Amino acid sequence: MLERWRRLVRSARLDGWSGLTLGPLLLAIPLLAAIWCSHLLYAERERQLAVESVLQDNANIARMAVSVLEQTLERSRRHAHLARAGLDDTRLLEGLRLAAGSDSLFSAVMVQDAQRGPLLSSATTEGDTAALLRLAARSAGDTPRTALAGEITLLPAERGPDGNWRLPVAIPLLSALGHRGQLLTLIDANRLLQPFRTLDLGSGSDLRIYDASGRSLFDTRGGDGRFFTADDGSDKLFATALQGRRTVERADGRPVLLAFERSAGSGLGVAVERRLDEVLHNAAQRRLALAGWAWSLSLMLVAALAAMVLVARRQHRLYRELSRAEDEKERLIEQLKEEKGRAYQLASHDHLTSLPNRMLFTELAASHLNRARRNHAPFVMMFLDLDRFKAINDTLGHRVGDLLLQEVAERLKASVRDTDIVARLGGDEFVVLLTEVDAADAAARVARKLIDALARPMGFDGHELEVRASIGIAIHPRDGQDIDALMRNADSAMYEAKRSGRGCFRYYDPSLNARSALHLDLHSRFRRAILGDEFVLHYQPRVALNGLRITSLEALIRWQHPERGLVYPGDFIDYAEQEGLVVELGNWVVREACRQIAAWQQEGITVVPVAINVSARQLRDHSFVEVIRETTAHYRIRPDMLELEITERCVVDDFERAHAALEVLSGLGMKIALDDFGTGFSSLSYLRRLPIDIIKIDRSFINDIRNQTNDAAIVASTIALGHNLGLTVIAEGVETREQAVYLKAAGCDEVQGYYFQRPIPAAETLPLLRDGIPDR
C-alpha cells in the first residue's frame, strides 16, 4: 500500500502536476473520513436512542398494566369486606350477592366458612360451583395476614363450561368474631384482560402477566392473547427478572428489550418485551437512509475530485502546450534579435576593425552630447588621422594596410576608457569621443597617450612599421554646439596638427594650444626642470606702513624656461596640483627658501622671515611637517624664519589634517598667514579655529579702494576684525600711493605690492635688505 502510494506520488511529481493531483486527493481523504465517521457515530447514537426509547415505552406500558390489574383486584377486595362481615351475620351476605351479581367482572362468587362450609354462592352452573369448590380446597390452608382479609390467591385460568376463560381468585377471611373463611370468585378473564388485548405494542412485542409466585397467567401473543393453564408451568423469566428494564436473552437465544413491573398489593407482575432485532430493524432503516446520504456525499466528493483532477490535467496539458508555444516564440524572437543584431552590426560597424562606423558613431555621439548638455559636463571629440597611411598601403599592399588599421583600432581602444567611444569613419580616419573628461588638459593627456600608443613599432608580414598620428580636438560647448559642428572643427584642428608637423595634436581653440604645450612641457620635463634649476624664487617684500620697514619677503616661484623665458606660477601651479607634481615643487621651494636664508645669513645680512606659499595637496602631505623640520635643521636656520601662506582651499578638503599640521608648525614658531582673505565663504570660521597670525586682504579689494566702492568698507571692516582678533592685517596688490595712504589711514599694518616693490630675484633683494625700501 505504502509502495503504491509512493509510486503514485512519484509519478505525479514526474508528470509535473503533483500539486494538482495530490492537492484534491489529500483534501478528499479527511473529508471522506469525516463523512463516514460522523455517519457511524450518528448511526450508533440512533441505535442507542431506539433501544432507550423502546425500553422506556415498555416500562410505561408495564406500569400502566399493573395499575389496571390493581384497580380490578381492588373490586375483589371490596367484596372481601362484605364477605367477612357475612361470616358473622349471614344476612349481610345478601348485599354481597347483589353487588357481585351486578358486577359483570365476576362470573361467580362464593363465601365459604371454614367450619360451616359455603354460606353463599352465585354460581349458576355446576361447572362454576365445582370450579369454586376446587379453588376453595386449593386455598383452604391460606391464612389471612390481616384481621380483615389475606393475600389474594390467583390460580391459572381455566375454561368454563360456556367456553369462556375465568380466573379463579381466592381471598382468605377472618371475621370480627373469629370466623375463618374465604371469598372465592371466578373473574371473567376476558373482561379483566380486555384492555391489554387492545394495546398496540408493536410488532415483535409481548405483554405477559404473572401471578405473585411467578406463574405465567396471560400473554398478548397471538392477537387475542393466551391464558396459561396450571399445566403450562411457570415462566423461568420471571424468576430472573428484576424490577426495571434491560436487554435480556430469551431461551431461544434472541435478545429482547424487557421492562418488568410488579404490583405492591397483589404481587402480580407485568413484563413487556420487544424483540431487539425488531427494534433494530427500524433503526437499521434509518441507518440505511443515513448510509445512503453518506454514500451520496462520498460519491459527490469523489466525482468533484475527479472532475477537478481532470480539469487540472487538461489545464496542465494546455499550460504545457502554451509554454511550448511560448518557448518557441521566445526562440524565434531570440533568433530574430540575433539576426537583427547581426544586421545592425553589419550596418553600423566597420567590417575591418569592428569599430562603430560613421552612422553609429553619429548616433552615439548625439546621445552622449545630450547627456553632457544635461550634466553641463565637457564633451571632447578627437579626429585622428594616420600620417602617410596611403604610402604604406600603396607600397606594402592592402593586406598590410588592413592589418595596420586593425592594430591601430586595438591600440586606440586599449588607450581609452570603456565609456569612451572609438570609431572608424573610413580610410585611415578615426574618431574618439571622450565622455568623462574634466578639463581640456585631460583631453591633451589622452591625445598624447594615443599618439604614443600608435608610435610604438608594429610588425606585419616581416615589416616593422612606426605609425604617427595627427589629432584634432574640439571641445563642447566652446568649439561647437552640435555633433556636426564639433566633427567639422575637430577635423580642421586635425589638419592644423598635420600642418604643424604631424605626430602631434591641436585644439580647435588656438588659445588652448599654447597652454597645452606648456603643460606637456611641464609634464615631460618637470624633474629635469627641478634638478636643472629651471625653477627660481623671486621675492617680494612686505612693508610695515608704520616706518616702511621690511617685515618679510614672500617667495614666489617662476619657471625659467630655456625656450619660453620666465613662466609665472599662474600657468603651472594649478596644473602641477592636478597632476600631483605640486608636492615635489613645494618641497623644492622650501629647500630653496631655506638655502637662500642661510646664504643671506652667511653673508652677514640681517634677514627677515621668508613667506612661502603652500598648496592644498602639500599641506595634506604626511611628510610636509617633517620636510620643514629637516630642511630648516639642514640649513641651520630657525623655523620662525619661515612663514606659511595658506588659502582657504588648503583646509576645506581635509580640515582635521591641515589643522593638525598647522598646529605643529605654529608650535615651531612659524607664522601662518591666511592669503586671498575675503574671497572665500568661510574665512571667518577658519580664523577662529586655526592658528592664524596674519590675514592678507586679497588684491581684488585693493584695486578699487579709492573709487567709492564697497571694497573700501570691506577693507576697513576686515582691518577692524583682524585687530579685534589680535591678528596682523596685510593688504596685497598695493599699486598706488593713494591706496597706501588710504590703507594706513584705515589702520592696516602692512602692505605688499608693485608700488613698493615688484617680485625680484634673490640677488636683487640685497640692497633692499640692507637699505630698506627707498623713499617715495
Ligand SMILES: Nc1nc2c(ncn2[C@@H]2O[C@@H]3COP(=O)(O)O[C@H]4[C@@H](O)[C@H](n5cnc6c(=O)[nH]c(N)nc65)O[C@@H]4COP(=O)(O)O[C@H]3[C@H]2O)c(=O)[nH]1
Ligand atoms: N597685479 C598685481 N599683482 C601683484 C602686485 N604685487 C604682487 N603681485 C602678485 O601677486 C601674487 C601674490 O602672490 P599670491 O597671492 O600668494 O599668489 C600666488 C600664489 O598663490 C601662487 N604661487 C606663487 N609662488 C608659489 C609657490 O612657490 N608655491 C605655490 N604653491 N604657489 C605659489 O601663484 C600666485 C601668483 O603668483 P605670482 O604670479 O608670483 O603673483 C604674485 C605677485 O607677483 C601688485 O601690486 N599688483
